[in-house]
Structures are given as structure tokens and as C-alpha cells.
Amino acid sequence: MIQLNDAKGISHCTVFDSETSWYDLLTDDEKIVINENSVSITFKKGETVCKRGAFASHIYFLEDGLVKVYLEEKNKNLILMLAIKNNLLGMAAIFDGNNKLPYSITTYTDSIVRMIDINIFRQLLKQNSAFSYHVINLLNEKTAQIYGRFFSLTQKQLHGRLADILLCLSNRIFKSTSFELPLSRADLGDLTGMSTESIIRMMKEFKDDGLIGMHCKNIELLDIARLERISEFG
Amino acid sequence: MIQLNDAKGISHCTVFDSETSWYDLLTDDEKIVINENSVSITFKKGETVCKRGAFASHIYFLEDGLVKVYLEEKNKNLILMLAIKNNLLGMAAIFDGNNKLPYSITTYTDSIVRMIDINIFRQLLKQNSAFSYHVINLLNEKTAQIYGRFFSLTQKQLHGRLADILLCLSNRIFKSTSFELPLSRADLGDLTGMSTESIIRMMKEFKDDGLIGMHCKNIELLDIARLERISEFG
DNA sequence: AAAATAAACTGATCCGGCGCAACTATTTTT
DNA sequence: AAAAATAGTTGCGCCGGATCAGTTTATTTT
Numbered sequence: 253m254i255q256l257n258d259a260k261g262i263s264h265c266t267v268f269d270s271e272t273s274w275y276d277l278l279t280d281d282e283k284i285v286i287n288e289n290s291v292s293i294t295f296k297k298g299e300t301v302c303k304r305g306a307f308a309s310h311i312y313f314l315e316d317g318l319v320k321v322y323l324e325e326k327n328k329n330l331i332l333m334l335a336i337k338n339n340l341l342g343m344a345a346i347f348d349g350n351n352k353l354p355y356s357i358t359t360y361t362d363s364i365v366r367m368i369d370i371n372i373f374r375q376l377l378k379q380n381s382a383f384s385y386h387v388i389n390l391l392n393e394k395t396a397q398i399y400g401r402f403f404s405l406t407q408k409q410l411h412g413r414l415a416d417i418l419l420c421l422s423n424r425i426f427k428s429t430s431f432e433l434p435l436s437r438a439d440l441g442d443l444t445g446m447s448t449e450s451i452i453r454m455m456k457e458f459k460d461d462g463l464i465g466m467h468c469k470n471i472e473l474l475d476i477a478r479l480e481r482i483s484e485f486g
Numbered sequence: 487m488i489q490l491n492d493a494k495g496i497s498h499c500t501v502f503d504s505e506t507s508w509y510d511l512l513t514d515d516e517k518i519v520i521n522e523n524s525v526s527i528t529f530k531k532g533e534t535v536c537k538r539g540a541f542a543s544h545i546y547f548l549e550d551g552l553v554k555v556y557l558e559e560k561n562k563n564l565i566l567m568l569a570i571k572n573n574l575l576g577m578a579a580i581f582d583g584n585n586k587l588p589y590s591i592t593t594y595t596d597s598i599v600r601m602i603d604i605n606i607f608r609q610l611l612k613q614n615s616a617f618s619y620h621v622i623n624l625l626n627e628k629t630a631q632i633y634g635r636f637f638s639l640t641q642k643q644l645h646g647r648l649a650d651i652l653l654c655l656s657n658r659i660f661k662s663t664s665f666e667l668p669l670s671r672a673d674l675g676d677l678t679g680m681s682t683e684s685i686i687r688m689m690k691e692f693k694d695d696g697l698i699g700m701h702c703k704n705i706e707l708l709d710i711a712r713l714e715r716i717s718e719f720g
Numbered sequence: 721a722a723a724a725t726a727a728a729c730t731g732a733t734c735c736g737g738c739g740c741a742a743c744t745a746t747t748t749t750t
Numbered sequence: 751a752a753a754a755a756t757a758g759t760t761g762c763g764c765c766g767g768a769t770c771a772g773t774t775t776a777t778t779t780t
Contacts, residue, residue, distance in 0.1 A: 262559055323633065325496055328641040332633060344630055347623035354630045377622060381615035384622060388611060389581035391625045396578055396588045398632055399557065399566060405640050406679040407562040410737070437758065445640040447738055452759060468746090468758085643766070671728065681768055686729055702728085702776085 262403045274340065274390070277383045282376055290368040297434075301357040301365055308345030308353045310367040314338065317363020318425070318434060321355050322442065329442040333397065334360075336425060340390060346374060360434040405445040412486035413444040414454045415479045418464065422473050430465075430472035496637045508574065508624070511617045516610055524602040531668075535591040535599055542579030542587045544601040548572065551597020552659070552668060555589050556676065563676040567631065568594075570659060574624060580608060594668040639679040646720035647678040648688045649713045652698065656707050664699075664706035 278286065292315060295301060301312060304323060314337055321341060322331040332355055335341055344354050377384040404416050417440065422429055433440075437455075438448045446454075458464045463479055465472035473479060512520065526549060529535060535546060538557060548571055555575060556565040566589055569575055578588050611618040638650050651674065656663055667674075671689075675682045692698045697713055699706035707713060 262557060323496055323637050325637070325641075328637075330637050330640055332636070344626050344633075347626055354633055374619075378615055378619050381612055381618050384615050384618040385608075385612050388618060388622055388625065391622065391629065392578050392581055395625065395629060395632070398629070398636065399578075399588055402566070402632065402636050402639075403557050403559070403562075403564050405636075406564055407559075436756095448757090449739080449759080450737060453737090456759085670726095682727090683729080683769080684767060687767090690729085 262400050273338070274383060274386050277386055278376065278380065282380060282383075285372060285376070286368060289372040290366050292364055292366045295359045295363045295365060297359055297361050297363075299359050301359065301363075302342065302353055304353050304356045306353050308342060308351050308370055310370055311343060311346075311373045312341040312357065313366040313368060314341060315364040315366055317365075318360040319357050319363060320360060320435075320439065321357050323355055330445065331439065331443040333394070333401075334425060334443075340387075342370075343387065343391065346370065346377070360439075408483075408486045410444075410446055410450055410454050411482050412484075413446065414451070414458065415463075415482040417444050418458075418471070418473060419476070419479055419483060421471075422476075429474075429476070430470070433469045433471055496634050507572070508617060508620050511620055512610065512614065516614060516617075519606060519610070520602060523606040524600050526598055526600045529593045529597045529599060531593055531595050531597075533593050535593065535597075536576065536587055538587050538590045540587050542576060542585050542604055544604055545577060545580075545607045546575040546591065547600040547602060548575060549598040549600055551599075552594040553591050553597060554594060554669075554673065554677075555591050557589055564679070565673065565677040567628070567635075568659065568677075574621075576604075577621065577625065580604065580611070594673075642717075642720040644678075644680055644684055644688050645716050646718075647680065648685070648692065649697075649716040651678050652692075652705070652707060653710070653713055653717060655705075656710075663708075663710070664704070667703045667705055 275283065275286070290310075290313075295317070301319065302310075314335055316337045319335050319341070320331050321333045321335060322329060324330075341357060342353065345351060377387060404413055408416070421431065421433070425431075435443070437451050440451045441448045444451065455464070455466060459466045463473075463475050463482075465474055509517065509520070524544075524547075529551070535553065536544075548569055550571045553569050553575070554565050555567045555569060556563060558564075575591060576587065579585060611621060638647055642650070655667070656665065659665075669677070671685050672682045674685045678685065680688075689698070689700060693700045697707075697709050697716075699708055
């Protein structure tokens with residue numbers, strides 16, 4: 253289990269990555285039910301899996317790929333979280349008053365999504381408490397993450413927010429200090445609550461200060477300790 | 487069930503108020519277990535129920551009163567939500583990696599909190615799936631709310647955020663267009679992500695514009711339609 | 721009731737970060 | 751390969767809101 257809020261401060265992380273498998277908690281019969289009531293769909297990079305406001309008919313299990321979960325309204329965008337493979341998405345709609353999806357999902361890379369009938373999923377939650385207990389833990393982990401990000405975006409300024417997201421991408425998504433970004437600068441903006449121009453300026457500043465290396469989409473974190481200090485102080 | 491995200495826009499609301507009783511979903515035996523493993527504590531106005539970072543030993547059921555659930559760090563504060571009676575709080579710690587509370591809770595008014603042993607609560611979740619299904623719904627409702635607030639605080643400017651919180655207080659807490667605020671201006675600031683001074687200035691502006699009436703702590707919403715428009719356009 | 725403390729308010733100043741416009745580089749389309 | 755569209759970059763001006771420094775008004779304390 254990954255620690256989300258350490259003693260030092262309130263960390264900002266936006267990736268959800270669960271190792272435990274909910275599927276293993278189902279009985280053999282239940283597994284059959286899931287299999288018969290779900291389909292695996294392939295999405296290309298940049299395709300939309302679902303849109304906020306639509307009726308929620310499925311729970312999405314991301315079998316492979318990288319997606320963003322986001323809110324959009326007028327020209328304002330906010331990425332709520334990034335998700336990598338083995339994530340259950342769309343659970344917030346399980347009992348939303350009106351059964352509408354509370355967010356949209358779009359892929360960053362080619363992705364495979366298993367779409368599970370929401371009523372079947374509800375049924376399993378109601379009948380299998382080991383499964384529903386596990387789901388509660390998943391939800392709580394996401395909630396803790398959202399709190400950290402909420403704090404970061406409302407209380408820190410640009411430097412801190414950029415440091416946060418770079419550390420998060422490195423630790424949680426790419427698991428390496430150097431990686432090739434599938435997100436555009438505009439997406440980084442939607443993730444950190446800043447304008448595209450500010451993202452660019454700030455990244456250049458980080459580069460000039462020797463905190464990161466950067467050639468187009470290729471990023472390398474050079475001074476993690478200093479990035480962490482920037483994240484902490486703001 | 488209260489609708490959280492309507493078609494018009496992303497609403498900002500910070501109060502959690504559930505009518506359904508989780509307690510009724512327990513069996514008679516389970517009710518006895520809960521009763522034997524919980525105590526009801528009275529807190530005076532302004533007292534701290536729990537602090538972020540402490541080991542989570544209990545789930546808090548707010549039997550009466552009004553509390554804030556918040557993050558604090560250095561001189562930065564962020565109120566995650568307000569809760570009124572009949573709310574379960576502290577559930578985010580049920581399976582947090584390290585069993586630490588992810589937020590602090592303080593009362594605004596004299597309050598009664600039933601403190602339920604967290605392991606007993608876990609046990610009930612594991613054995614009673616009707617109960618855990620209900621808890622999943624509660625968590626999802628909170629999540630949807632947090633998303634709306636997240637959007638509000640990161641994408642709207644002061645006017646919109648103030649309109650949001652005023653409408654929320656009126657609709658969800660006081661259930662009246664006129665009410666006496668138990669929160670200080672500083673708390674309103676922590677709730678909307680703005681400085682105390684800005685809260686004061688903005689409220690005066692709203693008053694001068696005839697949107698609200700205000701005498702010290704007494705607030706009256708005079709033009710709800712315009713407040714909603716301000717909330718929507720930011 | 722006086723003193724002390726905290727909360728509410730006001731005005732002046734300053735700057736972080738946004739938005740615009742223009743330009744370049746890269747990718748996609750035809 | 752040329753054209754079009756998208757993404758990335760830079761400079762500049764401006765303004766929303768924070769911060770600071772103070773005054774006034776409430777609320778506690780003694």
C-alpha cells in the first residue's frame with residue numbers, strides 16, 4: 253500500500269495505482285457473471301471513453317493504457333486524476349443521485365478498457381462484502397489523494413505545484429526519473445491549475461536552475477531533493 | 487437523494503447531509519456490538535475532535551452540531567467540508583496505508599459525537615454487505631461533492647466562489663435564505679480559498695449590489711437568481 | 721466596568737500569474 | 751511535398767487578489 257500523506261507535508265499526487273486485484277475477491281460464479289456482462293474495448297490514443305453528464309451504464313476497468321479523468325466546462329478544464337492500468341474507474345456513479353457520470357475520461361495512449369455493466373457491479377457489491385470492503389478501500393485511497401491535490405492546487409503557488417506534478421509523474425506513473433511525456437503542455441496546465449504559458453515558463457525556469465533536464469517531451473528529474481523542498485515550501 | 491452535479495454546471499457544495507440511516511441496516515446483534523463499542527462525547531463550540539496525522543482509532547458519527555473537516559499546514563488552511571448532524575466522519579482512515587487520520591475536525595457549535603471503534607466498524611463492513619454498500623454510496627456522494635468544490639476553487643474567481651459558498655450554506659446547512667453564521671470571516675476564507683480581507687471586501691460588494699443583506703453574522707440572500715448566475719459564470 | 725483579546729473592516733501597495741499577440745516548430749492532412 | 755492545423759515558445763501589459771499596516775468593533779476575561 254502506498255503512503256499518501258506523509259508526516260512532512262500534504263503531498264500532491266494524481267495517479268491511482270492499485271496492486272491488489274478486486275477480481276480475485278469474487279467467487280467463481282461471480283467471476284463468470286462479470287465475464288458474461290462485460291466487454292473489453294480498445295481505445296486509440298486521444299479517444300474519449302466517456303463524457304460527464306451521460307448516463308452511467310458501466311464501470312470501467314482499465315486493463316492497459318493511460319487515461320485522464322477530468323471535468324470540463326466552457327473553456328475551463330481540470331484533470332481530477334490520471335489512471336494507469338488495473339484501475340477501476342467510474343465508480344463515483346454507482347449511486348449518484350441521478351446516475352450521471354460526474355466526469356469525463358480520455359486516453360493518452362492506446363488503452364484497453366473492460367466495460368462492466370453497472371447493475372451487475374452493484375449486485376456484486378451488495379452480495380459480496382469482501383469485494384465491497386475492498387472497493388471501500390479503493391475509494392478511500394482516491395479520496396485521500398484528491399485531498400492532497402486539492403490542498404496543493406489551492407494553497408501552493410506555481411513552483412510548488414509544478415514540483416508536485418513532476419514528482420508524481422516520476423514516482424507513480426513512469427517509475428523512473430526520466431520519461432517521455434504523453435501529455436501536452438496544456439494538459440499539464442489542466443493538471444496543475446495553471447495556464448499553458450505558465451507551465452512552459454516554469455519548466456524552463458526549472459531547467460535553467462538544473463532541477464530538470466528537458467528536450468521536448470523528454471523529461472529527466474535531476475535534483476529530486478530540491479524538487480521535494482520546492483514542493484513542501486510552495 | 488440530493489442532486490450534486492446538475493446539467494447547468496459544476497456546483498460547489500461543501501456540506502454533507504445524509505437522510506438515510508446506516509444504523510438501520512445493521513442486524514440487532516450488530517447494533518448491540520456498535521452500542522457496546524462506542525461512546526457519545528459532547529464537544530463545546532470550537533473544540534477539536536481529532537487532528538490530522540493522529541492514529542485513527544475511531545469513526546466519528548456526528549449526532550448533533552456543526553463541524554469543519556479541514557487540512558492545516560504552516561499558516562495554510564483548507565476546509566474540505568462542513569458536516570451537520572447524522573454524518574459519518576473519519577471513514578477515509580478505514581484503510582489508509584498507515585492508519586493515520588487524513589484531516590482534522592473542529593466544532594463550530596456545541597456538538598455530540600459518537601465515537602465508534604474503528605476495528606468494530608471495519609468488522610461490520612466486512613460482514614454486512616448491505617451496510618458496506620450504503621457506506622460506498624456515502625463515500626461516492628462525498629467524492630462527487632469534493633470534485634465540484636475542487637473545480638470551483640481552482641477554476642472560478644472570487645465572485646463565483648463566494649456565490650457558491652453562500653448558496654451552499656443557505657441550501658444545505660441552514661435550509662433558509664437567512665441565517666446566522668457560526669463561521670468567522672477567516673473560516674469563510676479557508677472554505678473558499680481566499681484571504682479574510684478578500685472575503686470581507688467581496689461580501690461588502692455583494693451587499694452594496696443588493697445580492698445579500700448583512701448585519702455582522704446575520705446573512706440574508708436577497709437575489710438567489712443572480713447569485714446562481716454569478717456562481718455559474720465564475 | 722475596565723482591560724485584554726480577538727474578530728471585523730479599510731486603504732494602500734505590490735506582484736504572481738493570466739491573457740494576448742506574434743512567432744516557431746512539429747505533426748497531420750491532402 | 752506542400753498546406754494546414756496543432757503544439758510549443760516568448761515577450762509584454764495588466765489586473766485579481768494577497769499582503770501589510772492600521773483602525774474599529776465585538777467578545778472575553780478579570
